[in-house]
Amino acid sequence: MSRLRSCTIGVCPRCLHIRGLSKHHVFPKRFFGNGDGNRSALLLCSECHEFIEGIIPYSIKFTKEQYLELHSSFLRGAGFDELTSLVNKYERKKRNYKNDQRVVLVKITKDRLFDLRRQKGFQNGVN
Secondary structure, rough: OOOOOOOEEEEEEOOOEEEEEEEEOOHHHHHHHHOOOOOEEEEEEHHHHHHHHHHHHOOOOHHHHHHHHHHHHHHOOHHHHHHHHHHHHHHHHHHHHHHHHHHHHHHHHHHHHHHHHHHHOOOOEEE
């Protein structure tokens, strides 16, 4: 299997212009590495490459399914507003998931504290 070169002349799959193309990892190397598990890549012209890189958040990791959906929309010609809307939806989902985890943890902690106090004979804060 041949490796993708860093710069090749060809047709960009998004804008359909013949230009120099560079490799873009569908799953960001900063989260998924550069090994065998991260072979999904696109050859994009520099303009389209910069565009999609500007949409993908640098510090927030999404699921592989979300990256695939984002890139699929990108290749279909989705504009800036549609793509940023998708990214915002993923970020909200991630935040809500983390908040849900915190709520469960706080509830478990409060319940456990109540059980411990009851076992020790504490009632209404009085010994």
